[in-house]
Amino acid sequence: MHLYKTGRGNFIVTDNKGYLVDQDWDILVNQEYLHSYLSGIVGKSKPVDAEVLKDAIVHHLQAPIGSQELWASGVTYLRSRDARMEESKKSGAADCYQMVYEASRPELFFKSLPHRVSAHHEPVFIRRDSSWNVPEPELTLMIDSKGNIGAYTVGNDMSSRSIEGENPLYLPQAKMYERAAALGPCLFVPNQPIPLTTVISIAIKRNDQCVFEGDVTLERMKRSLTELVSYLFREFSFQHGVMLMTGTGVVPPDDFTLETGDVVSITIEGIGTLTNTVATA
Numbered sequence: 001m002h003l004y005k006t007g008r009g010n011f012i013v014t015d016n017k018g019y020l021v022d023q024d025w026d027i028l029v030n031q032e033y034l035h036s037y038l039s040g041i042v043g044k045s046k047p048v049d050a051e052v053l054k055d056a057i058v059h060h061l062q063a064p065i066g067s068q069e070l071w072a073s074g075v076t077y078l079r080s081r082d083a084r085m086e087e088s089k090k091s092g093a094a095d096c097y098q099m100v101y102e103a104s105r106p107e108l109f110f111k112s113l114p115h116r117v118s119a120h121h122e123p124v125f126i127r128r129d130s131s132w133n134v135p136e137p138e139l140t141l142m143i144d145s146k147g148n149i150g151a152y153t154v155g156n157d158m159s160s161r162s163i164e165g166e167n168p169l170y171l172p173q174a175k176m177y178e179r180a181a182a183l184g185p186c187l188f189v190p191n192q193p194i195p196l197t198t199v200i201s202i203a204i205k206r207n208d209q210c211v212f213e214g215d216v217t218l219e220r221m222k223r224s225l226t227e228l229v230s231y232l233f234r235e236f237s238f239q240h241g242v243m244l245m246t247g248t249g250v251v252p253p254d255d256f257t258l259e260t261g262d263v264v265s266i267t268i269e270g271i272g273t274l275t276n277t278v279a280t281a
Helices: 025-029 033-046 050-059 077-087 093-104 161-166 167-174 225-231
Strands: 002-006 009-014 017-021 070-074 109-110 124-126 137-143 151-155 181-188 199-206 209-217 242-245 263-268 271-278
Touching: 002 025, 002 050, 009 033, 009 050, 017 033, 017 050, 017 077, 033 124, 109 167, 137 199, 137 225, 137 263, 151 225, 151 242, 151 271, 161 167, 161 242, 181 271, 225 242
Parallel strands: 070 242, 124 271
Antiparallel strands: 002 009, 002 181, 009 017, 070 109, 137 151, 137 242, 151 181, 199 209, 199 263, 263 271
16 A cells, blocks of 8 residues: 655545545654554545545645655665776775675664755756756655664665765765655555565656666565664664665666756556656755
8 A cells, every 4th residue: 555645634545536635744654564554444434535646645745754864875785886986986985885785784874854854846956056966766765663674665865976975074065955865656555564575766858858767676685674773773863753764786887967947757576656747956
């Protein structure tokens, strides 16, 4: 089933029917057994009118995040390692990405507070002081306060390759700025973990012409989802849960950079498509 956060309320969508959930988002998504909890609501509720549901999702959709922090994982795919090593050659820091890829401890970093996260069809930004910018399509986890993965969504981890390539210590500036992340269009809440055969795909259009596309499956990840979660929760607690981007396995070629007006669409099987237009911060 899918859970949508909108300006008209929260909606469960299953079997092509929608159900309004009159409950605070933070409380709702932090249920320990989220699928079972939502199934119970569906079993006791009547479907909402189809036009009401359509209007809420089409015209009032919000990013599926409440007060949760958004964290991210780095160098979890071989393609990501190779891209980081290439962009860091001049700084002499290429080897650190190889070391991270092979290390037992993953790279985890803070990405965004909720108010800086864009929703489906909202703009994402590129930095004015960056010459090389890319989107990063990532499966994103909704994790409850006890460390259980309850749901999944599509994430776009916007990144300045020129700034990170200049020096790895500039990672916060390369990754954290206004509208540097997008989530949506909804939370996918299955009754079992998402399959590793799940495909993540991306397409970038410029003037209605596709200038880049690619895809990868979750089974190409070096680290498991539960491994990433376990490291995040080692020294942190999250009252209403937390969201975690899990890294990218699709990176455009080194001669590609985003331009204002580009349209980025990221699709993950079972979840949906997140589309954002690029603007300048």
